[in-house]
Amino acid sequence: MTDRTVLPGHPHIARIAGDLHVEGVPLQSLAREHGTPLFVYSKQWMLDALNAYRRGFEGRDAWVCYAIKANSSLGILRVFAEAGCGFDIVSGGELTRVLASGANPAKVIFSGVGKTRAEMKQALLANIGCFNVESEAEIDVLNAVALELGRRAPISVRINPNVDPKTHPYISTGLKGNKFGVAHDRAVPVYRHAASLPGLEVIGIDCHIGSQITASAPYLEALERVLDLVEAIEAAGIRLHHIDFGGGLGIDYNGETPPHADALWKLLLARLDIRGYGDRRLIVEPGRSLVGNAGVCVTEVLYTKPGEDKNFCIVDAAMNDLPRPAMYQAYHQIVPVAEKNGAPTTCDVVGPVCESGDWIGRDRALNVTAGDLLAVLSAGAYSMSMASNYNSRGRAAEVLVDGTRAHVIRRRESIEDQLRNEQFGT
Numbered sequence: 001m002t003d004r005t006v007l008p009g010h011p012h013i014a015r016i017a018g019d020l021h022v023e024g025v026p027l028q029s030l031a032r033e034h035g036t037p038l039f040v041y042s043k044q045w046m047l048d049a050l051n052a053y054r055r056g057f058e059g060r061d062a063w064v065c066y067a068i069k070a071n072s073s074l075g076i077l078r079v080f081a082e083a084g085c086g087f088d089i090v091s092g093g094e095l096t097r098v099l100a101s102g103a104n105p106a107k108v109i110f111s112g113v114g115k116t117r118a119e120m121k122q123a124l125l126a127n128i129g130c131f132n133v134e135s136e137a138e139i140d141v142l143n144a145v146a147l148e149l150g151r152r153a154p155i156s157v158r159i160n161p162n163v164d165p166k167t168h169p170y171i172s173t174g175l176k177g178n179k180f181g182v183a184h185d186r187a188v189p190v191y192r193h194a195a196s197l198p199g200l201e202v203i204g205i206d207c208h209i210g211s212q213i214t215a216s217a218p219y220l221e222a223l224e225r226v227l228d229l230v231e232a233i234e235a236a237g238i239r240l241h242h243i244d245f246g247g248g249l250g251i252d253y254n255g256e257t258p259p260h261a262d263a264l265w266k267l268l269l270a271r272l273d274i275r276g277y278g279d280r281r282l283i284v285e286p287g288r289s290l291v292g293n294a295g296v297c298v299t300e301v302l303y304t305k306p307g308e309d310k311n312f313c314i315v316d317a318a319m320n321d322l323p324r325p326a327m328y329q330a331y332h333q334i335v336p337v338a339e340k341n342g343a344p345t346t347c348d349v350v351g352p353v354c355e356s357g358d359w360i361g362r363d364r365a366l367n368v369t370a371g372d373l374l375a376v377l378s379a380g381a382y383s384m385s386m387a388s389n390y391n392s393r394g395r396a397a398e399v400l401v402d403g404t405r406a407h408v409i410r411r412r413e414s415i416e417d418q419l420r421n422e423q424f425g426t
C-alpha cells in the first residue's frame with residue numbers, strides 16, 4: 001500500500017510516498033512542466049466548500065454569491081458558474097469576468113463604495129440582480145443613471161451595523177469608523193428616500209462586517225442589528241425581499257477553528273426563524289471560505305543565505321505573488337514539496353523583491369537547499385487576485401486540478417504581456 005498522509009486542515013492535499021499532491025496530481029511534476037512560482041487549485045475543495053453553505057441553507061430560498069475579489073481567474077469563476085452560484089462583484093471589470101464565465105446575471109450583486117456611472121450603466125444593461133448601495137450620494141447617482149436608461153435599478157442598502165468582527169483592522173468593515181455602508185441610525189431615512197425615487201426599486205438589505213472572521217458571535221450580533229432595522233424599515237412601509245449577510249467567514253491558515261458554513265448558518269437561521277424572518281431570501285457573499293484553502297503556491301528555493309541574526313531562504317515567489325504577509329503580517333504555512341531527511345534550521349522565507357517587507361514566512365523550521373520546492377499553503381484567496389507586476393515580475397501561472405487531471409487556467413505572464421500597453425511619450 002502506498003503511504004498517504006493528508007495534511008491537517010487540507011483534506012485535498014496529501015503526501016503520497018513523500019511527494020505532495022493536490023488531489024491526484026503531484027506538485028513536483030506540475031512545477032517541472034509549468035515552472036514556478038505556480039498556483040495550483042483543487043476543484044473538489046471549492047465544490048466541497050460551496051456544498052457546506054448549501055447544506056446550511058437546505059430547504060431555504062438562499063443564494064451563495066461568490067465574492068470574486070478573492071480569486072477572479074476565469075477558470076475559477078467557471079467552476080462556480082457551472083455549479084449554479086451567484087456572484088458578488090465590485091467593479092465593471094469583475095462584471096465582465098463573471099459574464100465571460102457563463103454566470104447568470106440575475107444572480108449577480110454589485111457591492112462597493114465607489115461605483116462609477118459607467119459601471120452602473122454597464123451593470124444595468126447586463127440586468128444584474130441587485131446593487132448594494134453604500135451611501136446617500138450613490139443612491140441619487142444610481143437613480144439618475146437608471147432613469148437615463150429608462151430602467152429601474154434593484155437595490156439594497158448596505159448598512160454598517162457597528163459590530164467588531166475581531167479580525168485584522170485592514171479587513172474589518174462593519175465598525176463605525178470604516179468607510180463602508182450607511183450608519184445604522186441613518187438607515188430608515190435613507191430607505192425612505194430610496195423608496196421615493198422612480199429609478200430605484202428597493203428589494204433588500206445588506207451588511208458585511210469584515211473578513212477572516214473565526215467566531216460565530218460577531219455574525220449573531222450583526223444579525224440582530226440588521227433584523228432590528230428590517231423591522232423598522234418595514235414598519236415604514238418598505239418591504240424587504242432579501243437579507244444579505246455579506247461574506248467574511250474565515251479559514252484555517254494556522255490552526256484557527258472558524259465555524260463550518262453549515263453549522264454557522266444553522267445557528268443564524270434558527271435566530272432568523274425566531275424573529276420571524278426565516279421566509280426571506282438569504283444572500284451571502286463568501287470569498288475566502290470558497291477558495292482559500294483550495295490553493296497552494298509552489299515556489300523554488302533559489303538560495304540559502306546564512307546571516308548573523310537570521311538565516312534566509314530566498315525563493316522565486318515574492319510579495320507581488322503572495323502579498324498577504326507584507327500587507328497584513330498574514331501567516332501562511334510553508335511545507336516542502338518533497339519530504340527530506342535531515343535537521344531543519346530556522347529561517348525567514350523571503351522573495352527577490354527589493355523591500356524588507358518582501359517576506360513570505362518568518363522563523364520557519366525548514367531543511368532546504370537551492371533547487372528544492374516549497375508549497376505555500378492557503379494561497380487560493382487574495383493572492384493571485386492581488387498580484388502585481390512590482391519589480392517588473394510577470395504574474396505566475398495557475399493550474400486547476402480535477403482529480404488526476406490538471407488544466408492550465410492562466411499561462412505565465414511574459415515581459416511582452418507587461419510591455420504591451422506602454423509607449424514612449426515622445
Ligand code: LLP
Nearest residue numbers: 067111208211212247248285286287288382
Ligand atoms: N462582500 C464584501 C462587500 C466584501 O467587501 C468582501 C471582502 C466580501 C464580501 C468577501 O469577504 P470574504 O468572504 O472573502 O472574507 N485582502 C484581504 C481581504 C479583503 C476582504 C475585502 N472584502 C486578505 O487578504 O485578507
